[in-house]
Amino acid sequence: MNALDKTLPLIKAFIEKFDRPPIMGVRAPGRVNLIGEHTDYNMGFVFPAAIEKEIRIVASPISAPELRIYSMNFDESVTVPLTDIRPSKDKSWSNYIAGVADELIKSGYNPGGCEMLVWGDIPIGSGLSSSAAMEVAAACLFRRLFNLSDISDRSLALLAQKAENNFVGVNCGIMDQFISMMGWDNHALLIDCRTLNAMLVPMPRRGEISIVICDSNIRRKLTGSEYNRRRLECEEGLNLLKKQFPTITALRDVLPGMWEEVEHTIPDPIRKRCRHVIYENQRALDGAEALENNDLEFFGELMKLSHISLRDDFEVSCPELDCLVRAAWGVEECCGSRLTGAGFGGCTVSIVKNEGIEKFKKRLTENYVKEFSIEPNFIVSQAASGASLLRIPSAIPAF
């Protein structure tokens, strides 16, 4: 499929909706975290890759100071006045876009009005960050459409994160917006959540391996409350460790060698939570180095250790995710597999040799259906590039 094939249906729908063609388009990808889980709020490292699923927006400016937004996925329209931006209760999908306009205005910029059409193929709410992709796509669109070119990618990603924190009301870290903005074809991104430095790391064996995401189709309400509890437990651990290492300000500062000296003094379950974070942080660093050295075998081992630690020490796995990961570990062509995201449901991520992908899907499906009577969903992807402009033909295409 060429680039225009994917854009044409959006142009066509835009013309039907707004009676004229769009002049501009953007795309921003979803993401999967390869390793480094629950390390972000401990100021540590995460290692995500952008995936070949994305949000696309096509748009044209208008003179009225308002956003007229049409969602193709929801077949709904919203008008947002730029002079009085408020979160929508019944069409909450529009908040991810309105929130970005709101943050731009609060930062002293002056986005104008426009008509926009939004479309996406990132599964919604399965932890692949369709929300950040919406924000990043909207941010890139506004920057281009309203000549705000002095805003860097990095500042724009931070602004998109603020939109999710302040306007949508979700207390997310910076990983999702950074990778959606800064991802690179066939690369993963090592992000230091304290300094916000980010380093691209090439994926090895191009054309031979794929990232395979398996959605357990389990969504648990528990995720939010357990997530908050883990954050508190990490804080408690930090306070206990500060007594022995007064200079630390986050669990990220505790290196494995330091931890081994004092581990016996920390009571459970705080000890287990800290142990996960401290070693997971090291695994994210070692994982990036392993990929850089083409060492998929070691990377796979680190993924396995990460899952075991999330299951036994951080206790955020569930029987469904454990079943999928166990089945994956048993497939010869699978280099590594673990749960990805906050846990308690959602997806697993695996690195699989291309010749084994069909067998991999079959094996996981059989095991999962047998144990839980639920069909899993798969996404097979290469590491994709971050947000970019779409080429929109200036001649109206014949439909």
Ligand code: ADP
């Ligand atoms: P995740 O980021 O894990 O996919 P979230 O709950 O954070 O899940 O964000 C999902 C929300 O983002 C959806 O409920 C919807 O409001 C918005 N969204 C995602 N994709 C689209 C889309 N293609 N069109 C409109 N809104 C979307």
Ligand code: MG
């Ligand atoms: Mg989200």
